[in-house]
Amino acid sequence: MxxxxxxxxQADIGIKPRQPCPCGSGKRYKACHGAAGGAANVIVTxxxxxxxxxxxxxxxxxxxxxxxxxxxxxxxxxxxxxxxxxxxxxxxxxxxxxxxxxxxxxxxxxxxxxxxxxxxxxxxxxxxxxxxxxxxxxxxxxxxxxxxxxxxxxxxxxxxxxxxxxxxxxxxxxxxxxxxxxxxxxxxxxxIMPTERLTAEGVESAYWVDAGEKAHLRWVRPEPEEQLLAALARLSARGELALGEDSRYAGSFRAHGLLVPVWDLDREKHAREWDEPAAELGRRLAEALGSLDTEPLNAAERRARDGLRGRQITIR
Structure with a gap:
């Protein structure tokens, strides 16, 4: 090929240096797309x-x-x-x-x-x-x-x-x-690591991955990190954070501004066997997210949140 x-x-488009950059970054044009390198200088998380x-x-x-x-x-x-x-x-x-x-x-x-x-x-x-x-x-x-x-x-x-x-x-x-x-x-x-997308109702952007020694569920979540972390902590304090006896919550990683919780799974089970457990977990998580507006985290849930924070990494 x-x-x-x-x-x-191409030539400059005529924006004044001290005007806000039209890209929406909040910076002045001269410090953003008007600078040498233009868009290459703007870090978007x-x-x-x-x-x-x-x-x-x-x-x-x-x-x-x-x-x-x-x-x-x-x-x-x-x-x-x-x-x-x-x-x-x-x-x-x-x-x-x-x-x-x-x-x-x-x-x-x-x-x-x-x-x-x-x-x-x-x-x-x-x-x-x-x-x-x-x-x-x-x-x-x-x-x-x-x-x-x-x-x-x-x-x-x-x-x-x-x-x-x-x-x-x-x-x-x-x-x-x-x-x-x-x-x-x-x-x-x-x-290639064998990968399947979970398809249960209400479960989106969740993938089963066979990593060799063990399998994982990686679930990209859209919620703000602190809100999601609080909901996960609420489930953890109740002993409801796993997908069943053959799984455990492993931690989470940040990627491009979103949090991706990860669960270790029994590798002997087929990916499709995790659809319904993931859907049930999704329903529990939705309930926990909805309760945060009216029920602040209690002491046990705050300790659980601190523990979950200790199992976070950032890859992007």
Whole structure:
């Protein structure tokens, strides 16, 4: 596949340096997109905020190995979001004219949402077989405020995620991989951990993952961290935080502004056997979240919250 050079910078768009930056960061234009490097200087800790698909985007970016989803573009264009592309490319247009952008990529800016939007813009005008290896500062327009994914997508549309057992979808059905692509495909397939998306009613962005020695449930939650942590602590104090006798709450990690609780599961059970336990836990969690407005945490629940905080890490 060939590679195309980034577009040349354009002229300044005329915003005064001391005016608020139109990107909404709250900074003055001269300290944000008007500075050298533009959008690359702006660190966005919750890049997918405002999208109904936020939790799914976090899951696909961080731990789902092989999956695709058609992007719900406002203008109805055909671009497929992928967890990872050959050689971790940012975007590619296959020889069969299908356009893809990758989530699990190297980034050189502080806003993944803008990087993805640039990849979408690039791939829609790319020629057959072209690949964009990385989105970086050189693809930004000097003085301009490039769009974010929120500007391109229907904000209330969910992602219809399709999980794959391997990465054979990288290539059209009648094409045999060769060279670097074949090597990348072999390595990617060897590294896949079996993953299933739980499908019970009320359970969204929750994935069963077979990590080898044990299985896990990783559940991306949309609630503010402190609110979610308080609800988890309420369940923990009641002994209701597990999904049953064959599970235990392991901790949580932060990713792109959201908290992802994790449970260790009995690896001998099939992923589908955890659908109903997860739904029951979801109902208990919803009840606990609803009770926080009228019932402050008691002493035991506050101690439980402190214990849960000790099992948190941040990966993004």
């Amino acid at each position: 060939s590679k195309r050079t980034a577009p040349k910078p 919750r890049p997918f905020e405002g999208l109904a698909a936020e939790c799914e985007l976090v899951a696909l970016r961080e731990f789902v190995p092989s999956a695709t989803a058609k992007l719900p573009l406002r203008d109805g264009g055909e671009v497929t979001l992928a967890t990872v592309l050959p050689m971790a490319a940012a975007a590619l247009r296959r020889n069969d004219d299908k356009a893809f952008i990758g989530l699990q990529v190297q980034t050189h800016s502080g806003d993944i949402s803008r990087d993805l939007a640039r990849a979408v813009d690039w791939v829609r005008s790319a020629e057959l077989g072209e690949t964009l290896s990385v989105v970086g500062p050189e693809t930004a327009e000097v003085g301009a405020v490039p769009p974010r994914l929120q500007d391109l997508l229907d904000p209330v549309a969910p992602l219809d995620v399709e999980l794959h057992k391997d990465f054979s979808w990288w290539l059209p059905e009648d094409v045999e991989p060769t060279g670097e692509v074949a090597l990348s495909l072999e390595r990617a397939n060897a590294a």
